Amino acid sequence: QSALTQPASVSGSPGQSITISCTGTSGDIGAYNYVSWYLHHPGKAPKLMIYDVSNRPSGISNRFSGSKSGNTASLTISGLQAEDEADYFCSSYTSSATLLLFGGGTKVTVL
Amino acid sequence: QLQLQESGPGLMKPSETLSLTCTVSGGSVYTSAHYWGWIRQPPGKGLEWIGTIYYAGTTHYNPSLKSRITMSVDRSKNQFSLELSSVTAADTAVYYCARSLGYCSGGTCYSYDYWGQGTLVTVSS
Numbered sequence: 172q173s174a175l176t177q178p179a180s181v182s183g184s185p186g187q188s189i190t191i192s193c194t195g196t197s198g199d200i201g202a203y204n205y206v207s208w209y210l211h212h213p214g215k216a217p218k219l220m221i222y223d224v225s226n227r228p229s230g231i232s233n234r235f236s237g238s239k240s241g242n243t244a245s246l247t248i249s250g251l252q253a254e255d256e257a258d259y260f261c262s263s264y265t266s267s268a269t270l271l272l273f274g275g276g277t278k279v280t281v282l
Numbered sequence: 283q284l285q286l287q288e289s290g291p292g293l294m295k296p297s298e299t300l301s302l303t304c305t306v307s308g309g310s311v312y313t314s315a316h317y318w319g320w321i322r323q324p325p326g327k328g329l330e331w332i333g334t335i336y337y338a339g340t341t342h343y344n345p346s347l348k349s350r351i352t353m354s355v356d357r358s359k360n361q362f363s364l365e366l367s368s369v370t371a372a373d374t375a376v377y378y379c380a381r382s383l384g385y386c387s388g389g390t391c392y393s394y395d396y397w398g399q400g401t402l403v404t405v406s407s
Contacts, residue, residue: 174328205392215399216286222383222393260329264392268345271391273321273329 175200175261175274182280183251191277193244193261199272201242205264208237208246210257211276220259221246248279256281284309286379286398293404300366300405304379304398305359312337312357317382317391320353320364322375323400330375334382334391335362342389369405376400 176194183189193206200206208221219228221237224244234249244263248255261274290302304318311318320332333343335353343351352365366373380394 207393216397217378217380217394218397219383219393219395222395228383228395262329262393264390269331270342270344271331273331275328 174265174269174272175263177259177261177274177277179275180278180280182282183248184282185251185253187251188247188249189251189279191246191248191259191261191279193246193263193274195242195244195263195265195272197242198267199242199263199265200239200244202266203264204239206237206239206244207262208235208244209260209262211260212257217260251281253281255279284381284396286381286396288377288379288398288401290377290401290403292402293406294369296370296405296407297368298405300364300369300373300403302364302366302377302379302401302403303361304363305361306381307360311355311360311362314338315385317386317389318355318362319380319382319391319394321378321380321394321397323378324372324375329378332364332366332377334386334389336386336389340389371405374403374405376402 209217211217225237260276317334319334350367378400379398381396382391383393383395
């Protein structure tokens with residue numbers, strides 16, 4: 172069981188918007204704006220998509236956006252494209268000695 | 283373009299010491315601008331942060347693994363390494379190396395902008 176909770180899968184049709192949630196606690200997501208999102212194709216290197224809740228690294232499409240409400244962070248993919256099909260996982264700083272927590276990952280399927 | 287590549291034993295036996303190396307290309311491991319980290323993912327489970335190291339040698343380890351971990355940086359080979367002693371089946375995982383997004387205040391890295399593709403380490407008798 173992962174420290175942060177994500178849905179196992181989310182799907183959508185091309186052009187639609189989907190949102191992936193990442194739920195933590197008041198000791199991590201709820202307390203700090205240090206949530207990141209990564210895209211991961213199995214067997215390949217994970218790719219940073221969002222950091223500090225809503226910031227996009229250079230080169231990341233503005234179709235990807237992040238937000239947070241309470242203990243839950245969200246990644247929204249707008250204008251869903253076939254190339255967006257991948258696993259996505261979140262991470263958050265935590266006040267515990269572990270320092271960094273991860274979600275279990277969400278498989279995004281483009282129908 | 284920065285690239286990271288993990289290398290390791292693949293298969294090992296319980297009680298042995300795991301040694302992993304991350305080779306950095308397209309940039310220098312000897313930089314004050316970033317930390318270097320290790321993260322792992324056991325089969326069917328979520329990712330677990332293992333620890334980070336700064337070019338000057340400062341380390342920060344996950345408390346659950348701290349007693350068994352040693353990290354180091356090799357400037358001459360542009361590599362950084364992880365040693366995990368007394369491995370058990372619970373240490374079976376894909377191990378990733380990664381670079382922090384910028385400097386990590388107090389050694390706490392919130393994001394990693396470059397990752398390796400991971401290397402599977404299986405511990406089995």
